[in-house]
Amino acid sequence: MIIKILNLIILLFVPFLMAGVIKKTKAFWGGRKGASVFQPFYDFVKLLKKDFVISKTTSKVFTIAPIVQIASVLFAAMFIPLAYGNALINVSAGLIIFAYTLSLGKFASLISAMDTGSSFEGMGASREACFTSIVEPAFFMTIASVMALSGNYSFTALQNILSSSGNYGILITIFAIAVLFIMILIEGSRVPVDDPTTHLELTMIHEVMILDNSGLDLALFSWANSIKMLLLSSLIAYMIIPAGVSVWVSILIYLAVMFLISVLIGTIESGMARFRMSHVFEFVFVMSSFALVVLSLVVARMFGG
Amino acid sequence: MLKIKNNSKVNLSDIPVLKIGELRDEIIKENKRPIGFFGKDWGEGRIRLFVILEDAPELLVSSAIFEADEKSYECITNEIPSFHIYEREFYEQFGIEPLHHPWLKPVRLNQDKYEFFEMKGEEVHQVAVGPIHAGVIEPGHFRFMCNGETVYHLEIMLGYQHRGVEDLMVKNPSNQLAESICGDSVIAYNTAYSQMMENLKNIQVSNKAQLIRKVCLEMERAAIHIGDLGAIAGDIAYLMGASVFGATRTLVINTMLEFCGSRFGRGMVTVGGVNYDLSDEKIERALKTFDKVEKDVERMTNTMLKNSTVMSRLEKTGTVSEERAKEAGLVGMAGRACGIDVDSRFDFPDKWNEELGIRKKAFKASGDVNSRFKLRYKEIRESFSIIRKCLAKLADYKNDPLITNGEDMAKDAFVVSIVEGWRGEIVHIAMTDNDGKLSRYKIKDPSFNNWYGLALAVRNNGVSDFPLCNKSHNLSYCGNDL
Numbered sequence A: 001m002i003i004k005i006l007n008l009i010i011l012l013f014v015p016f017l018m019a020g021v022i023k024k025t026k027a028f029w030g031g032r033k034g035a036s037v038f039q040p041f042y043d044f045v046k047l048l049k050k051d052f053v054i055s056k057t058t059s060k061v062f063t064i065a066p067i068v069q070i071a072s073v074l075f076a077a078m079f080i081p082l083a084y085g086n087a088l089i090n091v092s093a094g095l096i097i098f099a100y101t102l103s104l105g106k107f108a109s110l111i112s113a114m115d116t117g118s119s120f121e122g123m124g125a126s127r128e129a130c131f132t133s134i135v136e137p138a139f140f141m142t143i144a145s146v147m148a149l150s151g152n153y154s155f156t157a158l159q160n161i162l163s164s165s166g167n168y169g170i171l172i173t174i175f176a177i178a179v180l181f182i183m184i185l186i187e188g189s190r191v192p193v194d195d196p197t198t199h200l201e202l203t204m205i206h207e208v209m210i211l212d213n214s215g216l217d218l219a220l221f222s223w224a225n226s227i228k229m230l231l232l233s234s235l236i237a238y239m240i241i242p243a244g245v246s247v248w249v250s251i252l253i254y255l256a257v258m259f260l261i262s263v264l265i266g267t268i269e270s271g272m273a274r275f276r277m278s279h280v281f282e283f284v285f286v287m288s289s290f291a292l293v294v295l296s297l298v299v300a301r302m303f304g305g
Numbered sequence B: 001m002l003k004i005k006n007n008s009k010v011n012l013s014d015i016p017v018l019k020i021g022e023l024r025d026e027i028i029k030e031n032k033r034p035i036g037f038f039g040k041d042w043g044e045g046r047i048r049l050f051v052i053l054e055d056a057p058e059l060l061v062s063s064a065i066f067e068a069d070e071k072s073y074e075c076i077t078n079e080i081p082s083f084h085i086y087e088r089e090f091y092e093q094f095g096i097e098p099l100h101h102p103w104l105k106p107v108r109l110n111q112d113k114y115e116f117f118e119m120k121g122e123e124v125h126q127v128a129v130g131p132i133h134a135g136v137i138e139p140g141h142f143r144f145m146c147n148g149e150t151v152y153h154l155e156i157m158l159g160y161q162h163r164g165v166e167d168l169m170v171k172n173p174s175n176q177l178a179e180s181i182c183g184d185s186v187i188a189y190n191t192a193y194s195q196m197m198e199n200l201k202n203i204q205v206s207n208k209a210q211l212i213r214k215v216c217l218e219m220e221r222a223a224i225h226i227g228d229l230g231a232i233a234g235d236i237a238y239l240m241g242a243s244v245f246g247a248t249r250t251l252v253i254n255t256m257l258e259f260c261g262s263r264f265g266r267g268m269v270t271v272g273g274v275n276y277d278l279s280d281e282k283i284e285r286a287l288k289t290f291d292k293v294e295k296d297v298e299r300m301t302n303t304m305l306k307n308s309t310v311m312s313r314l315e316k317t318g319t320v321s322e323e324r325a326k327e328a329g330l331v332g333m334a335g336r337a338c339g340i341d342v343d344s345r346f347d348f349p350d351k352w353n354e355e356l357g358i359r360k361k362a363f364k365a366s367g368d369v370n371s372r373f374k375l376r377y378k379e380i381r382e383s384f385s386i387i388r389k390c391l392a393k394l395a396d397y398k399n400d401p402l403i404t405n406g407e408d409m410a411k412d413a414f415v416v417s418i419v420e421g422w423r424g425e426i427v428h429i430a431m432t433d434n435d436g437k438l439s440r441y442k443i444k445d446p447s448f449n450n451w452y453g454l455a456l457a458v459r460n461n462g463v464s465d466f467p468l469c470n471k472s473h474n475l476s477y478c479g480n481d482l
Helices: A002-029 A039-049 A060-077 A094-115 A119-150 A157-164 A166-187 A215-240 A247-271 A277-303 B020-030 B081-094 B165-171 B175-179 B186-200 B207-235 B239-260 B280-306 B308-314 B322-328 B332-336 B351-355 B369-397 B446-458 B463-473 B477-481
Strands: B002-005 B008-011 B034-041 B047-055 B058-066 B072-074 B097-099 B124-129 B141-147 B150-157 B413-420 B425-432 B438-444
Touching: A002 A039, A002 A215, A002 A247, A002 B239, A039 A215, A060 A094, A060 A215, A094 A119, A094 A215, A119 A157, A119 A166, A119 A277, A119 B124, A157 A166, A157 A215, A166 A215, A166 A247, A166 A277, A215 A247, A247 B239, B002 B008, B008 B186, B020 B047, B020 B058, B020 B072, B034 B081, B034 B413, B034 B425, B034 B438, B047 B425, B058 B413, B081 B097, B081 B322, B081 B446, B141 B463, B150 B446, B150 B463, B165 B175, B165 B438, B175 B186, B186 B207, B186 B413, B186 B425, B207 B239, B207 B280, B207 B351, B207 B369, B207 B463, B239 B280, B280 B308, B280 B369, B308 B369, B308 B463, B322 B446, B332 B369, B332 B446, B369 B463, B438 B446, B446 B463, B446 B477
Parallel strands: B072 B097
Antiparallel strands: B002 B058, B008 B413, B034 B047, B047 B058, B124 B141, B141 B150, B413 B425, B425 B438
């Protein structure tokens, strides 16, 4: 029970810390002191206290979407083993429910963006939908291959891969992590895919879709987005944490992985420019090609020598 | 056509008066770049049209009178396209229609009545931005005709900041007004205005004041260019560039603060000279700061130019070919970045170019964002070199007066004063009546010519690259709107 509560706390609060660490890293590379790592949480609380402004051109869809988004992300979280122990819902083929629950949330945010009738938001929605359609198969291919290798179609399969499959295991782990990391950059709308700090509507992807949201709605959308990053990072952590370690070691490694991923994202954002929109698609295809590598490694392992 | 010099006075009666047909023929025969094309109310319902063409190092001036019943003429734009914006402005201000003009769109007024170009088709969508924008930029309306992510055409509508500056200038000319026209070119505007007044009042500005003005003008150029390099870095989400250039720009404008009490140089220049002297101590401190600034800018620029992700954003984005740029009549920095050799510092040189050995340096232009980025860097370095030369020379004129007083304004005079601000040529033209009072004041900001260049730059680029094209030009709304 305590473990479950601990996992819940991690799920709800570590996303803010990750966002804070990313910002702090960027400040460090920019030669600035930067805001406290708790700032994203303060911002969240601030938004909760604010009033809504709802555009007259919108319908019910616009008001429901943030709730659908946060609910779907939290529901998807139940299929993911977090810092320690099993997932709340540990079923075979949980992967499919996981991915499509996330997609449901994204669908809600897409139609909510279209609902405002703003040409910016329509453009953002079209970009986001386009990326999603490329990301999804790559994600399935990677995770499903890994699961196929261990013959276990739940997320627990990820944990055994490093230890059970020798050199193949190491290679598969590396490429699967690469796939997941690129997916974090895309889903979390980070540089080089998207620029989370820009004020230029024409260049935005994720930010422009929530341009009309305010107060609680905006808070829920940005929280959901951070949680999504945490969930994908958790998959990476889960592949690294060895089976059979004690609770505290596991939590420690988990938090360390979250921290490292945040620092890495912050460093990437400081050291490179954002891709040109047409090049972003090529970058997304890099993820697909890594996924194919994972698939072929698994095939080689299962049917090869 | 009458030949005159930049920054000098002629009698209004010396300017030829032709019939509009003859004037048109002469303009087409000369086929030179227009610098001024504007009207003046000539009494009894008549309008006098003045034309100024560039014939470096001189200017050609001529005019024509429209009688009260003449309300149109055959447009020049179809022969020399760079007249397009001038003819639109003339039509808007005086109601005389240039016949067969391809695009008589309002320049500053009646934005609501104008119908934008429209593309039709299932994949085509329009994106309208502004006039109120996110962030703290000036108002302007942009309408993109897009096919998916590609922009086919951009229409720009300005004039939301039209304050009637030209009329204000006639009624109540002052340095304070001149430096408030365009807040990022304070020194350039104020110098152009002051030179104008000095000509009318017959003032010979002291060498010391001239040098201090030159130093401040180049500091303004360097500061804005550095800031814009940072803004370009910010737009492509290259944070390091944004922070470093932002910090170094502050050093330059803070030096300006030390010189005259305003970071943007307000109050520095005045009619007859400058308001503030530069003590040896200030100069020494400034030189030290400039050393650091130059080093930081050089390091950061080279880091950026070596970063492949940065270069892939800058190269071949927002390209304007030299041919198109010439047709559209681009001037200043935007024009030079496309390969047009236009820089009023060298086209209409003052005595200092020779005395201090300031020479024009070649630049290999490619017309894209990369070209504008590199040109800015080049101009920053040149500005600092000019600043150093001027500051060293300043020691020779220690005992010169800061401000020289003059007589009353000349009667029936006509003056053109061109100053190369950081965007390009800032043209002030003034006329006085027979009481020695200003009767017409015309201002032309480089943005007036260059906004159309931005529209050309965006064509066939991704809509998400627009901010980059925009920031690399960084055109003025208030300078255009007046």
